[in-house]
Amino acid sequence: MTNLTKLASQQAREIILDSLGRLVAKGDAPETPLPDFRVEIPADKSHGDIAVNTAMVCAKAFKQPPRKIAELICQEAILDGTYFDRIEIAGPGFINFFLSRKWFSAAADAVIKDGDDYGKTDTGNGKRILVEFVSANPTGPMHIGNARGGAIGDCLAEILKWAGYDVQREFYVNDAGNQIQKFGRSLDLRFTQLCSENGQKVISECGDDTEKICRAIYDDTETFPMPDDVYLGQDIIVHAYNYLKENGKGLCEKDEQERMQTLTGYALPKNIAGLERDLLKYRITYDKWFKESTLHNDGSAKEIIEKLKASGYTYEKEGALWFKSSELGDEKDRVLVRANGIVTYFVPDIAYHYNKLVTRGYDKAIDIFGADHHGYIPRMKAALKALGADPDKLDIVIMQMVNLVRNGEKYKLSKRSGKAVTLSTLLDEIPIDAARFFFNLREPDSHFDFDLDLAVEKSSQNPVYYVQYAHARICSLIANLKAEGFEAESYTPDELDCLDTPQEIELIRKLAELPVDIDNAAKAYDPAKITKYSLELATLFHKFYDVCSVKNAENDALKKARLILCKAVRQALRNSLTIMNISCPEKM
RNA sequence: GCGCCUUUAACUCAGCUGGAUAGAGUAACUGCCUUCUAAGCAGUAAGCCAUUGGUUCGAGUCCAAUAAGGCGCACCA
Numbered sequence: 001m002t003n004l005t006k007l008a009s010q011q012a013r014e015i016i017l018d019s020l021g022r023l024v025a026k027g028d029a030p031e032t033p034l035p036d037f038r039v040e041i042p043a044d045k046s047h048g049d050i051a052v053n054t055a056m057v058c059a060k061a062f063k064q065p066p067r068k069i070a071e072l073i074c075q076e077a078i079l080d081g082t083y084f085d086r087i088e089i090a091g092p093g094f095i096n097f098f099l100s101r102k103w104f105s106a107a108a109d110a111v112i113k114d115g116d117d118y119g120k121t122d123t124g125n126g127k128r129i130l131v132e133f134v135s136a137n138p139t140g141p142m143h144i145g146n147a148r149g150g151a152i153g154d155c156l157a158e159i160l161k162w163a164g165y166d167v168q169r170e171f172y173v174n175d176a177g178n179q180i181q182k183f184g185r186s187l188d189l190r191f192t193q194l195c196s197e198n199g200q201k202v203i204s205e206c207g208d209d210t211e212k213i214c215r216a217i218y219d220d221t222e223t224f225p226m227p228d229d230v231y232l233g234q235d236i237i238v239h240a241y242n243y244l245k246e247n248g249k250g251l252c253e254k255d256e257q258e259r260m261q262t263l264t265g266y267a268l269p270k271n272i273a274g275l276e277r278d279l280l281k282y283r284i285t286y287d288k289w290f291k292e293s294t295l296h297n298d299g300s301a302k303e304i305i306e307k308l309k310a311s312g313y314t315y316e317k318e319g320a321l322w323f324k325s326s327e328l329g330d331e332k333d334r335v336l337v338r339a340n341g342i343v344t345y346f347v348p349d350i351a352y353h354y355n356k357l358v359t360r361g362y363d364k365a366i367d368i369f370g371a372d373h374h375g376y377i378p379r380m381k382a383a384l385k386a387l388g389a390d391p392d393k394l395d396i397v398i399m400q401m402v403n404l405v406r407n408g409e410k411y412k413l414s415k416r417s418g419k420a421v422t423l424s425t426l427l428d429e430i431p432i433d434a435a436r437f438f439f440n441l442r443e444p445d446s447h448f449d450f451d452l453d454l455a456v457e458k459s460s461q462n463p464v465y466y467v468q469y470a471h472a473r474i475c476s477l478i479a480n481l482k483a484e485g486f487e488a489e490s491y492t493p494d495e496l497d498c499l500d501t502p503q504e505i506e507l508i509r510k511l512a513e514l515p516v517d518i519d520n521a522a523k524a525y526d527p528a529k530i531t532k533y534s535l536e537l538a539t540l541f542h543k544f545y546d547v548c549s550v551k552n553a554e555n556d557a558l559k560k561a562r563l564i565l566c567k568a569v570r571q572a573l574r575n576s577l578t579i580m581n582i583s584c585p586e587k588m
Numbered sequence: 589g590c591g592c593c594u595u596u597a598a599c600u601c602a603g604c605u606g607g608a609u610a611g612a613g614u615a616a617c618u619g620c621c622u623u624c625u626a627a628g629c630a631g632u633a634a635g636c637c638a639u640u641g642g643u644u645c646g647a648g649u650c651c652a653a654u655a656a657g658g659c660g661c662a663c664c665a
Contacts, residue, residue: 044608053607059645066645091608092645137665179665229664320663331591331661338663345665371659374592400593401659442601447594447658462627463613469627477624520604532602532612539612542628551624566624588627 001120002110003515004083004103009039011082012050012097019076020054028072030061048088048096049509055093066093104505105496107512111568119514119575123522124165130356131157133368134279135172138271139183140233142278142423144450145370148402150423151439153368154284155527156397158579163522168287168362171279172352173272176293177345180268184260186230187267190240191259193217193224195252203241214238239267278424283432283581295351300359301343304351304387305336313386328382350383357389364393366525368444371400397525399444406452433582437464440527440580463535467573468585470538474570475586477550481563488563496561503544504565510537511572518579527580534576541569 016037023029037054055070062069070089077087083103088096111118133153136142142150154169161167174180193199198220206212214237217224226232243251243266251259276289295301305321308314313324319339323346326333337343356365369376374396381391404421427435430452441463442448481487499508514533521529550566553559574584 038605038607040604040607042608043603043611047608051607056607056645094608139665174665177665182664318663322663335663340663342663344663349665371593373660373665375660376665377592398593403658445593446601449600451600465627466613469625473625473628480624516604524604528602529604535612543630545624546620546629549624588625 001117001122002114003121004107004110004512005041005516008050008083008097008099008103009041011084012052013039015077015079015082015084015087015097016052016054016073016095018078019073022076023072032061034058034061042094042096045506047090047094049099050084050097052095052097053093055089055095059093069093070095101497101500104499104508105493108496108499108508108565108568109493111511111571112564115571116575116578118571119518119579120162120164121515121519122164123519124160124163126164126166127363128166128168128361129160129364129366130168130170130360130362131160131366131368132170132172132356133157134275134284135174136275137174137179138268138275139179139186139231140235140271142275144402144404144421144423144426147282147423147426147435148399148439148448148450149368149370150279150282150284151436152397152399152444152527155436155440155530155580156366156368156521156525158581159518159521159527159530162518162579165364165522169285170288170290171275171286173289173291174345175268175272175291176296177348178342180264181260182230183236183268184264186232186236187240187243187263188256188259189226189230190217190237191244191251191263193220194237194240194244195249196224198223210238210241213241217241236267239263239270243267278422278427281427281432282423283436290352292348292352295348295355300351300355301348304347304354305343307387308336308350308383311386311388323379323383323386325379325382328385330378330382334379346379346383349380350387353380353384353394354387354389357384357393358387362393364395367394367396369396369398371398374398395525397444400447402439403447403449404452405449431464433468434462434464436580436582437467437531440531443524443526443528463531464582465588467534467538467577468583469588470541471570471573471577471584472586472588473545474541474566474573477566478563478570481551486559486563488560488567491560491564495557496564498558498561499565501548503540503547504562507537507540507544507565507569510540511568514572514576530576530579534573534580537569537572537576541573 020029020034024031035057037052037057039050039052042048042051054073055066058069059066067089070093073095074087074089079085079087083099083106084097085100086098088098090096114120131153133156134142134146134150136146157167157169194203194217199217202216202220203213206216214234217237218232218234240263243263251262254262272289279285308323309321313327314336315322315324320335321337323334323336334346335344336347353365356362377396381394384391384394438450439448499505510533517529517533521527544565548562550559550562553562577584
């Protein structure tokens with residue numbers, strides 16, 4: 001739980017504030033409240049380790065040029081007892097702070113001391129957050145968009161945990177409503193098709209080759225045309241065929257309603273189990289699978305309608321019940337109950353979000369949405385407002401669409417056609433580590449091309465290997481030294497003072513950054529900050545490795561210090577990969 | 589037509605709530621393995637930060653307009 005970067009920033013701020021206080025006391029500074037200033041980490045290290053823009057933002061209040069103000073501040077600054085050993089004025093009036101050797105030793109030491117907890121912060125203060133992600137429709141298999149949502153959601157949830165929040169992961173299962181009807185009808189049509197004369201002919205011609213049968217059935221649009229509003233995916237045919245194999249044609253004699261119900265009851269649990277299985281393969285486990293049907297069964301969906309009616313934000317028009325969302329920030333009003341008496345998808349979804357924020361009382365609910373659902377946000381927030389819940393407690397992370405690229409060629413994904421690329425087949429093709437890393441390489445907001453060829457490639461072009469390689473290198477190095485009897489089991493932070501080549505210094509600086517980056521990633525809901533961190537740390541390690549030999553260090557003291565540094569780097573790499581749930585190979 | 593997202597090197601992208609000379613990776617070219625893993629490192633070359641205005645000590649970053657691309661705009665989910 002040590003955060004040396006934050007500590008240094010705080011110290012810099014305090015030094016400046018103290019100094020300003022003394023200037024005011026001496027009458028050298030105006031007594032009016034001074035504007036807030038920034039404490040930042042300059043990109044160029046010749047500008048110091050920490051820089052402060054106080055003199056510039058105070059120029060107006062002082063009625064003096066920034067550099068002159070900076071001089072006044074620096075004259076009053078007291079560095080004793082801090083991690084800084086000098087400050088200087090530069091550029092337009094920046095005050096640059098330079099960290100002492102002591103800080104670097106403390107920073108490296110902190111990584112070893114905190115171990116598997118290094119990087120954790122208490123920023124979240126135990127606030128309860130529910131992260132809902134993927135929530136794929138159980139009427140079919142998951143696609144590439146779900147793969148991105150899964151990687152982002154799972155990683156974000158973990159980041160929030162590291163940042164001190166109490167986090168739960170949840171999958172919302174749409175096991176009720178219109179699309180389940182559609183699912184049933186699709187199954188029934190395929191079942192009927194299979195039982196038809198032509199269907200039976202196909203089955204006997206293809207033997208027991210399920211894939212061949214499905215393709216033939218799918219392609220037979222001549223004798224058995226399918227309507228537009230059903231699921232056409234081949235997975236539907238597989239279910240229908242399997243049911244037929246297991247139970248025979250008896251169901252054909254029953255009425256349509258019973259056929260649909262029976263087939264849905266057969267296929268839906270299989271699909272839900274399949275979602276769970278595929279996500280597990282992707283290393284995602286949920287704290288809860290929340291079924292939409294429970295909201296219908298326990299009456300909470302109905303209750304929501306009553307509550308909305310009571311709020312005064314509803315009206316009836318053309319036989320339907322409408323929600324006046326346009327009065328609460330949405331672009332138009334929305335239907336709650338259709339003229340046919342069936343509620344829209346919106347109603348249980350409101351009930352679900354109400355359940356999260358009010359019934360279960362989470363401090364924050366985060367949803368990961370595909371960009372194609374972004375229009376949904378204003379109406380959900382409007383509904384929460386109408387219900388007297390705080391819409392700001394709902395945060396939605398919108399992720400842009402993924403294009404799949406193979407052989408330099410793009411193709412679009414569609415769940416409706418028979419040949420969508422599923423999550424499951426994607427994971428058969430590329431390593432899980434690569435998938436999780438790739439989907440978190442860019443911020444959710446960026447449009448993203450997923451290069452299948454690159455993801456499978458085991459080369460330097462593939463960033464995930466670059467990071468894992470750094471880890472494996474360190475493991476091997478430590479093992480080699482151990483074999484020759486050199487271990488640094490115990491040490492004092494002072495023994496790290498001899499690390500002072502630029503490569504060592506930069507490496508330590510990056511080590512100290514992890515807790516800050518975790519906080520930033522949590523704040524911005526952006527897991528890509530952690531993949532970037534791991535890449536940067538790996539880069540700095542490779543550079544260090546090339547210049548600073550551990551085994552052949554000039555003396556044993558340096559050798560020991562470098563070994564400890566390596567252990568610290570390994571720890572930080574491990575922690576950042578663990579956040580992403582990516583493996584840390586000891587050999588490659 | 590309206591809303592959301594995007595536009596930075598040849599390609600893919602960083603650039604934290606405005607800060608000092610705009611950074612990586614890939615591709616191209618040049619070097620470095622009898623020495624801890626070359627899946628690595630060093631170097632060269634490459635940019636009117638889409639365009640135009642505005643805000644100020646200071647703009648890739650904020651605001652407005654324009655252009656190009658993506659995604660939405662159901663009594664579907």
